Amino acid sequence: MGVTILLSYPVPENKTGPQTVDLLIKRIGALGAVQSGQFLVDCETFSSGPTMGGPPRTVHVLHNSEQPAAVFALLESPGPPPKTVPLVADGLFDLLMLKMSSIYASKKQTRMEARGTRFEIADFLVKIGTVTMSSNFKGVLVEVEYRPCFIAGNCWELMREFMQSFLGSVVQNTPPPYFQVHNRLNDVYQPLDTIQQYLDHFASYRKVAGL
Amino acid sequence: MSANSTSIAMEAPVEMQIQEIAFDGQETYAPSLSMSENLTKLAQKIDFAKCGPEEVNKEITEINRNEDEAEQSTAPPIWPWDSVRNKLRNALTEVSVLADLLTIAKGKKYVVLDPVPHDPPELKPMVMVYARKKSFAGAASVLLSGAERLKNSLAEAQKNRTTTADFHIELLRLRQNFRLKKVNNTIIGDLSYFRSSGSKHIHSGTFEVTKSEEEPDKLLSPPCSPNPNSANKLTSALRVTVPGELQGIASIKVYFQKDQDSLYSSNLNTPDTAFSIPEIDWQRKLEVAQNVLFCKEMFNQLAKEAVQLQSPIPHVVVGNQIIASIFPGVQLVICLSHMEMSTDGKASLPPPIPRHDQVLEHTLHQLLRELHEKKNYPLPHPASAPLGPSRKRSCAGPYAMDREEFVEMTESQTMLEQVIQQAQHTQLRDRTLCILDKLATQYKDPLISVHWLWLNSPTYACIKVTIFAQGYDEIYRNLVIIHVYDTYLKCISRDGKVVHLSYESMELKNYILCQICRHQIMAVQYLAKSMGWQCVANSFNLGSGTLIETFGNASSCILVSPVGDRLISIHCDQNSRVQVSVAQTPRKDFFPGQLVKERKWENLGNSFKEVQWEKMIGKNFLSKMELLMTSLTSSWMQ
Numbered sequence: 001m002g003v004t005i006l007l008s009y010p011v012p013e014n015k016t017g018p019q020t021v022d023l024l025i026k027r028i029g030a031l032g033a034v035q036s037g038q039f040l041v042d043c044e045t046f047s048s049g050p051t052m053g054g055p056p057r058t059v060h061v062l063h064n065s066e067q068p069a070a071v072f073a074l075l076e077s078p079g080p081p082p083k084t085v086p087l088v089a090d091g092l093f094d095l096l097m098l099k100m101s102s103i104y105a106s107k108k109q110t111r112m113e114a115r116g117t118r119f120e121i122a123d124f125l126v127k128i129g130t131v132t133m134s135s136n137f138k139g140v141l142v143e144v145e146y147r148p149c150f151i152a153g154n155c156w157e158l159m160r161e162f163m164q165s166f167l168g169s170v171v172q173n174t175p176p177p178y179f180q181v182h183n184r185l186n187d188v189y190q191p192l193d194t195i196q197q198y199l200d201h202f203a204s205y206r207k208v209a210g211l
Numbered sequence: 212m213s214a215n216s217t218s219i220a221m222e223a224p225v226e227m228q229i230q231e232i233a234f235d236g237q238e239t240y241a242p243s244l245s246m247s248e249n250l251t252k253l254a255q256k257i258d259f260a261k262c263g264p265e266e267v268n269k270e271i272t273e274i275n276r277n278e279d280e281a282e283q284s285t286a287p288p289i290w291p292w293d294s295v296r297n298k299l300r301n302a303l304t305e306v307s308v309l310a311d312l313l314t315i316a317k318g319k320k321y322v323v324l325d326p327v328p329h330d331p332p333e334l335k336p337m338v339m340v341y342a343r344k345k346s347f348a349g350a351a352s353v354l355l356s357g358a359e360r361l362k363n364s365l366a367e368a369q370k371n372r373t374t375t376a377d378f379h380i381e382l383l384r385l386r387q388n389f390r391l392k393k394v395n396n397t398i399i400g401d402l403s404y405f406r407s408s409g410s411k412h413i414h415s416g417t418f419e420v421t422k423s424e425e426e427p428d429k430l431l432s433p434p435c436s437p438n439p440n441s442a443n444k445l446t447s448a449l450r451v452t453v454p455g456e457l458q459g460i461a462s463i464k465v466y467f468q469k470d471q472d473s474l475y476s477s478n479l480n481t482p483d484t485a486f487s488i489p490e491i492d493w494q495r496k497l498e499v500a501q502n503v504l505f506c507k508e509m510f511n512q513l514a515k516e517a518v519q520l521q522s523p524i525p526h527v528v529v530g531n532q533i534i535a536s537i538f539p540g541v542q543l544v545i546c547l548s549h550m551e552m553s554t555d556g557k558a559s560l561p562p563p564i565p566r567h568d569q570v571l572e573h574t575l576h577q578l579l580r581e582l583h584e585k586k587n588y589p590l591p592h593p594a595s596a597p598l599g600p601s602r603k604r605s606c607a608g609p610y611a612m613d614r615e616e617f618v619e620m621t622e623s624q625t626m627l628e629q630v631i632q633q634a635q636h637t638q639l640r641d642r643t644l645c646i647l648d649k650l651a652t653q654y655k656d657p658l659i660s661v662h663w664l665w666l667n668s669p670t671y672a673c674i675k676v677t678i679f680a681q682g683y684d685e686i687y688r689n690l691v692i693i694h695v696y697d698t699y700l701k702c703i704s705r706d707g708k709v710v711h712l713s714y715e716s717m718e719l720k721n722y723i724l725c726q727i728c729r730h731q732i733m734a735v736q737y738l739a740k741s742m743g744w745q746c747v748a749n750s751f752n753l754g755s756g757t758l759i760e761t762f763g764n765a766s767s768c769i770l771v772s773p774v775g776d777r778l779i780s781i782h783c784d785q786n787s788r789v790q791v792s793v794a795q796t797p798r799k800d801f802f803p804g805q806l807v808k809e810r811k812w813e814n815l816g817n818s819f820k821e822v823q824w825e826k827m828i829g830k831n832f833l834s835k836m837e838l839l840m841t842s843l844t845s846s847w848m849q
Binding site: 001066067069070 | 596604607609610611613
């Protein structure tokens with residue numbers, strides 16, 4: 001698992017989502033990327049009912065096609081202090097959530113998905129995906145993974161240069177806000193970090209009212 | 212009523228003591244004593260010590276006196292423990308006095324205690340004799356009973372050590388290592404291990420345990436201590452019967468075979484080479500039987516894989532042998548050798564195996580154990596998870612394994628493939644070793660030193676070959692790194708070129724010879740540079756020309772002196788023969804002819820004249836070159 005940076009590519013005014021995606025695919029193809037399959041990251045949200053007592057808590061259950069056997073779950077409890085508890089589990093966790101449907105109710109409308117193609121260039125893995133929320137288009141997410149390294153601070157410069165080569169000025173010169181807290185730049189990178197980045201982006205997409 | 216009697220009234224006089232009479236004549240009476248008070252008063256008057264009538268008078272005076280004293284002394288004793296307390300107080304006083312006296316007597320300064328001589332008591336000798344006899348008898352009986360007990364336990368221990376052990380104790384020891392169960396009247400044991408180790412080989416091996424009443428001195432029981440030096444003299448009460456197909460000693464023999472030998476050799480059993488297997492104790496007998504089972508399972512597994520695997524030259528399974536070809540011309544033979552016991556107790560030796568490779572046999576054992584371990588399915592957590600997947604697959608979820616890791620997990624090699632890979636590497640490594648050794652002993656001019664890295668694996672080794680000239684290793688050294696894999700070698704030379712060589716050993720010889728040749732010319736160039744000479748031309752791949760040997764390369768170079776008046780041409784061929792020629796500019800033998808008229812053409816330089824290299828003084832090629840260059844450099848001063 002290498003360092004992964006997730007970027008939201010803003011769709012230009014005069015273009016639609018699929019056109020943007022095609023443009024990016026063309027650019028990355030020009031760099032010499034080889035298409036190698038599809039990818040899918042989806043997120044389902046459950047919130048606790050009144051039977052639990054206290055402020056309602058949310059559980060986000062995410063799947064990543066890159067780790068096919070794993071299910072990621074993040075529990076957000078707002079009660080003081082607000083904290084997020086992450087969990088990496090086997091596929092049986094989905095069945096467990098089904099059993100708990102009386103306590104944690106699933107909000108089917110807020111199911112979000114990022115789906116697209118993955119490309120391999122040398123040591124990089126690029127995924128260009130469309131974000132949809134119950135089949136409404138929300139945005140374009142680009143995920144870039146540098147496989148040999150697992151400490152973000154060591155390869156941020158290299159990744160920034162690579163991303164700027166096909167994404168242009170959308171890429172800032174400072175690391176994304178996810179890496180700037182908690183000294184994450186110097187920590188060993190885990191698959192859970194990718195999932196948390198996806199969750200952050202999904203949350204920001206949810207706030208944007210209808211597209 | 213009669214007239215004579217008169218009734219008389221008797222009354223106690225109501226006489227109360229007058230306490231006082233007031234002035235007006237009124238009398239105050241003292242309260243009269245109650246019955247008990249009266250009694251007490253009277254009892255006090257009695258002195259129980261003296262009870263004679265002649266002392267009554269005395270008594271009266273005494274009573275008077277006592278009464279006076281009683282009035283003067285303290286209040287009349289109403290507490291019944293008073294006398295007790297007084298007596299205790301007297302005793303305390305006396306004891307304190309005694310304690311003080313003893314303390315002073317201890318000091319021996321003021322008071323000294325002296326014994327008071329007693330009269331000797333009168334002796335009753337017979338009584339004493341009888342008393343002593345009785346006490347002696349009591350002591351003697353105690354000692355005798357203790358001695359008796361010790362003797363008994365010693366006798367028992369002696370018996371246990373030298374004679375046959377108890378059947379049940381032996382059975383207990385057997386049960387610690389093997390599963391036993393009682394069926395009808397016999398005890399059946401289980402030799403199979405598939406339940407405990409995850410093996411799939413369902414072959415039931417059972418053995419029977421019986422008591423041995425007859426011939427107890429032939430059976431042995433396992434030694435009590437693991438010390439191998441202690442002689443095992445114990446005989447056993449247990450007899451273990453192993454089923455027929457598991458008797459004897461089995462092992463897997465692995466060896467290499469070249470094509471020239473016949474593939475199918477016949478085995479001759481010569482009766483005079485038979486020998487009898489010595490009697491071993493039941494523990495080792497069972498272990499040997501279990502080993503037979505293990506070897507059979509391993510051979511079955513290998514045979515199955517040999518039949519299923521697709522390979523360019525198909526593997527042959529014949530009888531108890533599996534023949535797999537590693538390289539064309541070299542085969543790996545795996546055979547199951549089972550030394551069985553014939554009916555008369557004598558065993559026949561299998562034919563002697565040439566150069567059995569124990570490392571590969573050990574590898575096979577390890578691989579089978581690894582296979583068992585992988586198949587040993589763990590209990591899944593949580594209990595509702597599916598039972599099938601292996602340990603690694605069950606952990607794939609929580610560890611968030613990538614797709615690549617999944618693909619890696621599914622790829623696996625069979626036992627036979629792994630063994631063949633290791634055998635190939637062994638053969639290749641041996642061949643490389645031979646070639647390098649031969650070359651090192653053959654070539655003395657540039658020396659070849661071979662260094663094998665100690666970090667290696669069963670399918671990988673790394674060699675560093677250094678080619679250098681003695682005395683001139685600071686000038687130039689040629690390095691070749693050779694990675695030995697299973698079917699090919701990867702050679703990396705000093706200039707970074709990577710060459711893949713196959714298992715043919717001649718290719719390696721060719722490569723090394725080329726490197727030697729290259730070394731010579733490169734070394735000469737570096738030497739020339741350090742001496743001021745310049746290299747004007749070189750060529751490293753001149754080919755071998757019309758010579759018969761096709762290994763190696765020839766290379767050459769041309770050096771020019773610092774002043775520019777001398778040229779040296781060096782040609783080095785694959786047998787390390789060098790041809791050195793020298794030329795001079797301006798030519799000394801210039802004569803203007805018909806075509807070439809002008810004088811200036813003498814500067815072109817004449818033909819090269821060969822140097823008699825064997826007559827040159829110098830230890831090796833480079834030192835001779837150094838001498839040559841030195842001599843040619845200084846000649847211009849003349």
